[in-house]
Amino acid sequence: MPSSLVKIRSARAPAKPVLSKPKQNLLGLSRAGLERFFLEQGEQRFRAEQILKWIHQQGVKDFAAMTNLSMALRAKLEEIAEITLPEVAGEQLSRDGTRKWLLRVDPQNSIEMVFIPENGRGTLCVSSQAGCALNCAFCATARQGFGRNLSSAEVIGQLWLARQLLAETTEAPSITNVVLMGMGEPLLNFEAVAHALELMIDDCAWGLAKRRVTVSTAGLVPGIKRLAERCPVSLAVSLHAPDDALRNQLVPVNRSYPIKELLAACREYVADDRRARITFEYVMLDGVNDSALQAKALARLLEGIPAKVNLIPFNPFPGAEFQCSRQAQIDRFREILSAAGLTTITRRPRGQDIAAACGRLEGDIAPRSQRIARLRLTETNHQPAPGVMT
Ligand code: SAH
Numbered sequence: 001m002p003s004s005l006v007k008i009r010s011a012r013a014p015a016k017p018v019l020s021k022p023k024q025n026l027l028g029l030s031r032a033g034l035e036r037f038f039l040e041q042g043e044q045r046f047r048a049e050q051i052l053k054w055i056h057q058q059g060v061k062d063f064a065a066m067t068n069l070s071m072a073l074r075a076k077l078e079e080i081a082e083i084t085l086p087e088v089a090g091e092q093l094s095r096d097g098t099r100k101w102l103l104r105v106d107p108q109n110s111i112e113m114v115f116i117p118e119n120g121r122g123t124l125c126v127s128s129q130a131g132c133a134l135n136c137a138f139c140a141t142a143r144q145g146f147g148r149n150l151s152s153a154e155v156i157g158q159l160w161l162a163r164q165l166l167a168e169t170t171e172a173p174s175i176t177n178v179v180l181m182g183m184g185e186p187l188l189n190f191e192a193v194a195h196a197l198e199l200m201i202d203d204c205a206w207g208l209a210k211r212r213v214t215v216s217t218a219g220l221v222p223g224i225k226r227l228a229e230r231c232p233v234s235l236a237v238s239l240h241a242p243d244d245a246l247r248n249q250l251v252p253v254n255r256s257y258p259i260k261e262l263l264a265a266c267r268e269y270v271a272d273d274r275r276a277r278i279t280f281e282y283v284m285l286d287g288v289n290d291s292a293l294q295a296k297a298l299a300r301l302l303e304g305i306p307a308k309v310n311l312i313p314f315n316p317f318p319g320a321e322f323q324c325s326r327q328a329q330i331d332r333f334r335e336i337l338s339a340a341g342l343t344t345i346t347r348r349p350r351g352q353d354i355a356a357a358c359g360r361l362e363g364d365i366a367p368r369s370q371r372i373a374r375l376r377l378t379e380t381n382h383q384p385a386p387g388v389m390t
Helices: 003-011 030-040 047-057 072-079 153-168 190-201 221-230 243-249 259-270 291-299 327-339 373-375
Strands: 088-091 098-108 110-117 121-124 129-132 146-149 177-180 214-218 232-236 278-284 309-311 342-345
Touching: 030 047, 030 190, 047 072, 047 153, 088 153, 098 153, 098 190, 110 129, 110 153, 121 153, 190 214, 190 221, 214 221, 221 259, 232 259, 278 327, 291 327, 309 327, 327 342
Parallel strands: 121 177, 177 214, 214 232, 232 278, 278 309, 309 342
Antiparallel strands: 088 098, 098 110, 110 121, 129 146
């Protein structure tokens, strides 16, 4: 045997195991993505609509049950695709009817979603990231740092799971509104969030009106501009201060996108829609941003912008450096804004006994400590957990 052949043989790498392609999770694909997926499979475009309806309207995730697809296509989908959801790791019910769920998205990261029933409406508050990188001074989520972006499947999967979980309750309420006000900054996870929004407003999927879907941002100006072009749902902006010096401290991302730039982007966002208004959120922090002078400054700042203002009583959490403004101070602040012609409401804190209120969502990313134990409910599914009472 020629020696060269021996050499070649001995140098040959060991046979690689045949790796099967990971399955495509169809849950997070919007109409355009699904159409591309089916065309790539040599299937017709209209399959996208069929599967959107199965997944998002019927709540079906088993391909075998999708009876208007041919047997052959169903078998093929079993092989190359899947519909997978985050795992529900805990549930809490507040005295006021608010429900909070802990969802595990991977072994290291969990997120929270909250359902708030109110006057015939059912608002689902969903997370866009595990943790948050923005470090707002008054927010509990900031304390745990940033875990990772959620995929579009993990964002829309929250609606899918919530609908199923709510259907199992005695009241079986519907989700009429969705707010991206859970954990994370939605505009820092733009693509995934945009796909999920497209699904929320698609008539073959969730069919929600644009004004019933709200993206809340700490003020990422480029993201606001992109959202205006891509999917102009309702916009809420977490303002919290009437001047840059204070806002730089409370919402550090203001150092990159100061108030003037932010408000210019807001004006532009609603410029083409006479009915649209920006919601400005303003957390009431005792002795920090709640004076009459600050209310007047805020009113001047928002002059000419189609706006409404939500005053959010600060929700304290262990280790927080702030206190909530006194009620009289909140009322005075609201009156000054109203007198200046701004529609202003004071948000009623919801789900306080289960730490589900604004800025209290902590999910569970490193450090894991006892948080998961605190949040995971075993025997107290239908009562507020004593361990998390505030
Ligand atoms: N990152 C986005 C969305 C998540 S926060 C944003 O900043 O808008 C949702 C809302 O809760 C924001 O207005 C946020 O500023 C507010 N919030 C955060 N911590 C709070 C707290 N402890 N009490 C009251 N509101 C809080």
